[in-house]
Amino acid sequence: MGRFVIRRLLQSGVVLLGVTLVVFLLLQLVPGDPVRVALGTRFDPQTYEALRARAGLDRPLVVQYLSYVGNALTGDLGVSFRSGRPVTSIVLERLPATLSLAVTAVVFATLVAFPLGVLSALRSGSPLDHAARVFSQFGVSVPDFWMGIMFILLFAGVLGWLPPSGYVALTDDPLGWASHVVLPAVTVGLVTASILTRFIRSAVLEVLSEDYVRTAEAKGLRTRVVVLRHVLRNALIPVVTVVAVQLASLLGGVIVIEVLFAWPGVGRLTYDAVQARDYPVLQGAVLLVAALFLLINLLVDVLYARLDPRITVR
Amino acid sequence: MSDPPVLSVEDLTVTIGTRRGPARAVAGVDWSVRAGETLALVGESGSGKSMSVLAATGLAPRAARVAGRVHLLGTELTALSPDRRRRMRGRHVGFVFQDPMTSLNPVLTVGRQIGEAAEEHLGLTRRAARDRAVELLDLVGIPSAAGRVDAYPHQLSGGMRQRVVIAMALVCEPDLLIADEPTTALDVTTQAQIVELVADLQRRLGTAVVWITHDLGVVAGTADAVAVMYGGRIVEQGPVDAVFARPAHPYTVALLAARPEPGAGGGDLATIPGSPPSPLDLPAGCAFWPRCPVRGDARCAHELPPLVPVSVDHHARTFYRPPREDA
Numbered sequence: 001m002g003r004f005v006i007r008r009l010l011q012s013g014v015v016l017l018g019v020t021l022v023v024f025l026l027l028q029l030v031p032g033d034p035v036r037v038a039l040g041t042r043f044d045p046q047t048y049e050a051l052r053a054r055a056g057l058d059r060p061l062v063v064q065y066l067s068y069v070g071n072a073l074t075g076d077l078g079v080s081f082r083s084g085r086p087v088t089s090i091v092l093e094r095l096p097a098t099l100s101l102a103v104t105a106v107v108f109a110t111l112v113a114f115p116l117g118v119l120s121a122l123r124s125g126s127p128l129d130h131a132a133r134v135f136s137q138f139g140v141s142v143p144d145f146w147m148g149i150m151f152i153l154l155f156a157g158v159l160g161w162l163p164p165s166g167y168v169a170l171t172d173d174p175l176g177w178a179s180h181v182v183l184p185a186v187t188v189g190l191v192t193a194s195i196l197t198r199f200i201r202s203a204v205l206e207v208l209s210e211d212y213v214r215t216a217e218a219k220g221l222r223t224r225v226v227v228l229r230h231v232l233r234n235a236l237i238p239v240v241t242v243v244a245v246q247l248a249s250l251l252g253g254v255i256v257i258e259v260l261f262a263w264p265g266v267g268r269l270t271y272d273a274v275q276a277r278d279y280p281v282l283q284g285a286v287l288l289v290a291a292l293f294l295l296i297n298l299l300v301d302v303l304y305a306r307l308d309p310r311i312t313v314r
Numbered sequence: 315m316s317d318p319p320v321l322s323v324e325d326l327t328v329t330i331g332t333r334r335g336p337a338r339a340v341a342g343v344d345w346s347v348r349a350g351e352t353l354a355l356v357g358e359s360g361s362g363k364s365m366s367v368l369a370a371t372g373l374a375p376r377a378a379r380v381a382g383r384v385h386l387l388g389t390e391l392t393a394l395s396p397d398r399r400r401r402m403r404g405r406h407v408g409f410v411f412q413d414p415m416t417s418l419n420p421v422l423t424v425g426r427q428i429g430e431a432a433e434e435h436l437g438l439t440r441r442a443a444r445d446r447a448v449e450l451l452d453l454v455g456i457p458s459a460a461g462r463v464d465a466y467p468h469q470l471s472g473g474m475r476q477r478v479v480i481a482m483a484l485v486c487e488p489d490l491l492i493a494d495e496p497t498t499a500l501d502v503t504t505q506a507q508i509v510e511l512v513a514d515l516q517r518r519l520g521t522a523v524v525w526i527t528h529d530l531g532v533v534a535g536t537a538d539a540v541a542v543m544y545g546g547r548i549v550e551q552g553p554v555d556a557v558f559a560r561p562a563h564p565y566t567v568a569l570l571a572a573r574p575e576p577g578a579g580g581g582d583l584a585t586i587p588g589s590p591p592s593p594l595d596l597p598a599g600c601a602f603w604p605r606c607p608v609r610g611d612a613r614c615a616h617e618l619p620p621l622v623p624v625s626v627d628h629h630a631r632t633f634y635r636p637p638r639e640d641a
Contacts, residue, residue: 211411211413211417212416212417212420214373215419218409219409220431221404222434225434229422233419233421233422
């Protein structure tokens with residue numbers, strides 16, 4: 001197990017290196033000159049050249065890339081073109097907001113999707129099943145930003161129960177954080193819940209038709225035991241992956257939702273960095289997201305080996 | 315001595331609702347099995363042999379409608395609530411299914427899977443159930459049982475797994491063991507071992523056995539009585555010796571002729587041309603008529619032949635009367 005984790009971490013390093021290369025090259029293709037954007041109306045040729053030189057943008061691409069990777073290894077992701085602050089701290093200080101939103105959204109989604117998906121499979125064809133399917137169809141088809149706007153109008157506007165937008169750190173004021181996180185988390189979580197409900201439903205249906213479920217029924221076990229011990233234990237193994245992938249993709253920041261709810265997370269940061277052509281920040285954000293993805297995948301693989309005795313990690 | 319049957323099935327009918335209309339999988343079947351006796355249900359895939367047993371014990375799929383009377387140890391099962399039927403089944407009937415790989419839960423240890431029925435029906439604690447599982451693994455001939463009780467199914471060979479399934483079926487010392495083609499997924503040597511194991515356990519425990527199979531070789535070696543099914547009906551039933559010596563129904567005759575004979579050389583095996591009827595569209599008369607090589611009576615095509623006695627305890631559903639060899 002230990003060797004497996006170490007090997008996977010080394011592999012992840014190689015993947016991250018690839019990510020830096022792709023991001024670096026893609027940014028070269030993006031039209032728009034960051035120094036020009038930074039100067040705006042105060043543009044004059046001398047300042048322009050001086051700034052380019054200070055940011056190292058006058059050097060050959062290969063040199064720029066290698067020095068970026070070399071610095072990244074020491075935790076230095078460069079400085080923001082816009083604010084001049086270190087990218088590493090800019091990105092890391094956005095992480096708690098995104099993390100708390102993503103985790104809340106996934107917890108909410110799981111709490112909704114789990115009972116809904118399981119019951120819908122166990123009573124397939126029943127009114128409950130139809131309702132669950134309509135719900136998940138609705139959730140995946142309705143754009144999340146529109147749903148977010150509707151929620152703001154209803155719960156913040158008409159009813160006035162919740163703040164329309166903004167962020168309070170969980171560590172500063174847990175209640176304030178909670179009241180602010182509800183709307184964005186539910187908006188994002190409903191989409192996730194829809195995807196999960198569908199997936200859980202079909203996973204449970206698949207296991208229900210397995211021979212070993214008939215064996216369990218033949219033994220005369222109570223329905224509750226058959227469902228919990230035989231059906232769910234097997235059906236939930238693949239669900240773990242889907243939950244994890246959903247979480248990973250939300251950790252990348254839900255750009256539209258973070259912008260809509262003025263939530264200062266990684267998604268919002270990415271959006272602002274693109275607007276400002278702030279390449280170092282953009283690269284840093286992408287790198288962070290990729291690293292989180294790899295980390296979660298590693299955790300899922302380790303978890304799999306615990307859940308399914310047929311899988312051993314070496 | 316005339317014990318009451320362990321399981322008896324009377325006029326059992328199973329209709330399954332499908333998109334293309336109702337399918338009559340089992341159409342009025344009667345059979346019974348006594349303690350220590352082995353009844354073989356023989357037929358091709360789709361003949362209704364498995365479905366009749368599953369339906370009798372309350373394991374038919376949800377879409378199936380079951381009618382008829384089923385008595386397990388004198389109790390009418392069809393009159394019971396699903397919960398009481400579940401308890402009767404678990405306590406008194408053990409099942410061995412076709413493929414031990416798929417009929418075992420891959421994420422539970424074999425000991426747990428053997429023991430859980432004992433926890434449920436005999437009130438054993440989890441620890442006692444595990445000890446019982448070790449005993450059972452030993453009984454079904456698994457070497458170093460104490461070391462295997464915590465193994466997962468994928469860590470055992472096919473033959474071992476089927477032994478585990480048999481141990482699972484026997485954990486509550488059932489009065490009836492239902493073996494649904496338990497050797498089909500195994501290689502030939504293992505098949506013989508499993509057949510021998512079940513026969514041996516039956517002798518020692520006095521269990522009644524219903525053996526569902528399409529392998530007439532197994533029937534000849536192990537069964538006392540045989541019921542041949544075709545198109546959802548029993549077409550011939552009786553003591554094994556009588557049915558094998560003097561098969562009365564053309565289908566049984568053809569089945570017996572299709573057996574490979576040891577030492578008969580490498581010629582082609584005899585086959586029965588055509589395929590079994592769809593349960594969605596059964597012929598009006600004898601279900602075997604479209605494939606029948608005899609068609610010995612004008613009524614065969616449109617009139618259902620009754621089950622008539624051929625000799626003592628030996629019945630066949632056919633208008634055809636074979637010439638008696640000894641006459």
